[in-house]
Amino acid sequence: MAPKQYRTPPQLPPTFTATKQSLVDDAKRLIDRSRSVQDAVVRHVKPESATFANVLLPMAHDDNKMAIESHILGFYNAVSTNKELRDASSEVEQMLDDFGIESSMREDVFYLVNAVKNNKPTLDPESQRLLEKEHKSFIRNGLSLPAGPKRDRFKEIKQRLSQISIAFQKNLNEESGGLWFTPDELRGVPEDTIATLKKGEGEREGHLFLTFKYPDLFPTLKYATNAETRMKVFVANENKCNQNVALFREAVLLRDEAARILGYNNHAEFRIEDKMAKTTKTVDDFLADLRRKLAPGGAKEIQQLMKLKKQDAAENGLTGQLADNYYLWDNRYYDRLMLEKHYQLDHQVIAEYFPLQTTIQGMLKIFEELFGLVFVEIVGEEDRAALADGGKGSDIVWHEDVQIFSVWDDEGEGAGFVGYLYLDLFPRDGKYAHFANFNIQPGYIDENGKRRYPATALVCNFSKPTPTKPSLLKHDEVVTFFHELGHGIHDLVSRTTYSRFHGTNTVRDFVEAPSQMLENWCWTPSQLRSLSHHYSYLSSDYEKAYLESSGADKKPTEHIPQSLIANLISTKHVNDALFNLRQLHFGTFDMAVHEPTSHEEVEKMDITEKYNSLRHEISQLAGPEVLDGDKKGDWHWGNGQATFGHLIGGYDAGYYGYLSSQVYSTDMFYTVFKADPMNPIQGRRYRHTVLERGGSKDEMSILEEFLGRKPETAAFYKELGISQ
Known part of the structure; x- marks a missing residue:
């Protein structure tokens, strides 16, 4: 039972009782209300009397209200078991996107925003940032163009890109x-x-x-x-989603056309201008430098892995072409085999110490200690019904497997309410197929000065429990979950005035840094031990099953042995160059398709060939193109870009951010946390300086404030084991 002060949240969680029709009706209602707010601003305000208070503020308050409902309307598409509901959710996403495009291209509203900016009002820093972002958004959405064919074409492209994005992700979800x-x-x-x-x-x-x-x-x-x-x-x-091949190509072509309409040389230039990197040259130089430094290490790693493969092939009678090269489909297998043979590391054994639920509890405890939080799981029909606004307890989740927590500040932080955290852990038909954090409702300050609290969901795809074992996490899954939970914490503890800047709404080449930094806790001996709990201690049935399957005469130690931890940590950078070259391939491909020298170049580009040939060049791993047969010399054996949801879902000309933000995350960890990862003073400083700000302040200035200096690359390259 939770302490009394944590039993009654001041805000009820959202309910998930939508129908196909209600989704559409709610979307229409939100759009009508929002349009009427914009119309009223235009009707009642003239450019000469335009102020932040009478132009930007009414629309910002409406954006806040819109986000409270609209995020959920689109969320059904990622998590609902009902195909009709998922289809309706996709329809609603399209309606809301179309309205967003309409709003972002309203010339009458832009005139008023422009007038406010020209008046150079004195505003608080977050409101000033809102004004600047809103003004720039109108320009980046075509309002620097004269009314006429070019602007009309730009709008057509925006609408079609929205359709492509929704269809692309839906194909992946429905696969x-x-x-x-x-x-x-x-x-x-x-x-x-x-x-x-x-x-x-x-x-x-x-x-x-x-x-x-x-x-x-x-x-x-x-x-x-x-x-x-x-x-x-x-x-x-x-090749699982080849229907996305044409959609991907169309998106790349349309993005390039749209950027050129606005006067940019390509889509990458357009996108990166608004990020921390600022220029495509900065990104290209970073990726090229990283490739130059990683390539020799990758070649050495392949040599070692190929030796292991030859031994394995001899032992198992593997001959012919499949034995002659080191292939893409070999890498996970021989990477694992190397860890077992050379480092005596068995990931199956390690997983026994990380049952899903006890690992989650351990992770939440880390965040409680580090950031001053309290997580209270809401279980049972009675407790859930008390928060269901008169409905059933099942109404506050979208599926019976979903866990929900109310999140609070501890007494040292004031014991106030923080928000709601949801965990949707297992795969099912039609569900989003990867691992991600979804904001369900943002936080903000409403027009009456009252705090609105956020709700955030982790959508995962872990193995389901079996009759003899709970769901057990491999160490890389522990890292992945901690990373996504880091996004969730960012979402929860954010304290912004406007929903536009809430939580992870930062520039793309910074957004991964806070979660990447937190991954380091999964490589810290004391934290690994505290997270661990051998599954045989969870119940007598599990104990019996373990003893039968393992042949052991007694249970192992309850917590993971220090020797096993030491082995695990010693492997952190084994084959690290190959892992980072894989990420480098994604980032380089992203830039290649979005940074052509001319529109004709991208029209002529064979995107599938570009994807596979770049992967071969950068990762140094062979594919079917080297095998005898009808695919020899042919780069069209697979269409990995058609499964690459990131490049359609917002990371276009931004995937490099996964690598560049590691510079920031490693610098933060080495500088502040490496000596004492569980230092609560530094944890709370990180919470208040970095996480609370969301995107309400320039990200580089946030970093510099936290570090006490400009970020540096030394820790990043040291961690990778390569000289600068």
Whole structure:
């Protein structure tokens, strides 16, 4: 039972009782209300009397109210089990996007915003930032163009890009393909995974259906001893959404056209102008320098992995082409094998110490100690119904598996309410297929000066429990979950006046830095031990199952042994160059398609060939293009760009941010936390200086304030083990 002061949140959580019709009706109502606010501003204010208070503020308050409902309307598309509801949610996203484009291109509103800016009002810093961002947004949405064909074409492009984005992500969410294999073809894949696979009937009897969902895909690529199986799975996964190939190409062409209409040389120049990097040259130089420094390390790592592959091939009778090269589908398998053979590191054994629920509890405890928070899980029909505004307890979640927490400041931070955290942990049909944090409702200050509290959701795809084991996390899954939870905490503790700047609404090449920094806690011995809890201690049934399956005569230690922790940490940078070269491929491809020298260049570009050939050049890993057969020399064996949701969902000309923000995250950790990761004084300073600000202040100035100086690259390159 939670302490009394944490039992009654001052704000009820949202409810998830929408119908197909209510989603559409609510979207229409929100759009009508918002349009009427804009119309009223234009009707009642003239340029000579325009002020922040009578132009920007009414629309900002409306944006706040809009976000409270609109985020949820689109969220159903990512999490609902009802296809009709997902389809309606997609329709609503399109309606809201179209209205957003309409609003961003209203010339009559722009005239008033421009008048306010020209009057140079004296404003608080966040309001000043809102004015500048809003003014620049109108210009970047075509209002620097004279009315006529060019502006009309720009609007058409914006609308079509919105349609493409929604359709692209929907195709990924709805993807339900896979491959049938015999048990022998899946030899080596952990029994936990095999036990969850669909069993074939009729002509498929004796076969198992392997989907492309993470809990099936990754264990197969890491553990299947059959090289042909790994190849089939890898190639099929690259082709799982080929209907997105044309959409991706169209998006790239339209983005380039739109940028040139606005007077930019390409889409990357347009996008990066508004980020921390500012220029495409900064990004290109960073990626090229990183590639130059990582490439030799990648080549050495492949040499070592190839030695291991030759030994393994000899032991298992693998001959022919699949034995002759180091392939894309080999990397997860031999990376894992190297850790086991050379470092005596068995990730299956490590996973036994990280049952999902106890690991979550441990992570929340870290955030409680570091940031002064309290997480109170809301369980049981009675407690949930008390927050359901007269409805059923099930109304405050969208699926029965979803966990919900009320989040509070601890007494040292004032014991006030912070917001709601949701955890949606397991895969299901139609659900968003990766790992992400979704803002459900932002926080802000309303027109009466009252704090509105946020709600945020982690949408994940971990393996489901089996009758003999709970869901167990591999260490990389622990890191992934901590990263996404970091985004969630950023979302929760943000304290901005306007929803526009709430939480993770920062520039793209900074947004990953706070969560990347927190990943370091997953490599800290004391925190790894505190997170660990061997699953055999969770229940007598689990204890019995463990003893039977392991053949041991007693349970292992409850917490992960220090020797195993030391082994794990010693592997942090094993094959690190190859991992970062993979990220470098994504970032370089992103720039290649969005930074052509002319529109004709991108029209002629074979995007599939560009994706696969760049991957071969940068990652140094071979694909089917080197095998004899109809694919030899052909770069069209797979369409990985069609599965690359980031580049359609907001990271276009911005994927480099995953690498560049590591510069900031590593600098912050080394400078402030490395010596004492659980220092509560520094944790709270980080919370109040970095996380609370959201995007309400220039991100570089936030960094400089926290570090006490300009950020530096030394820690980043030191962590990678390469000289500058």
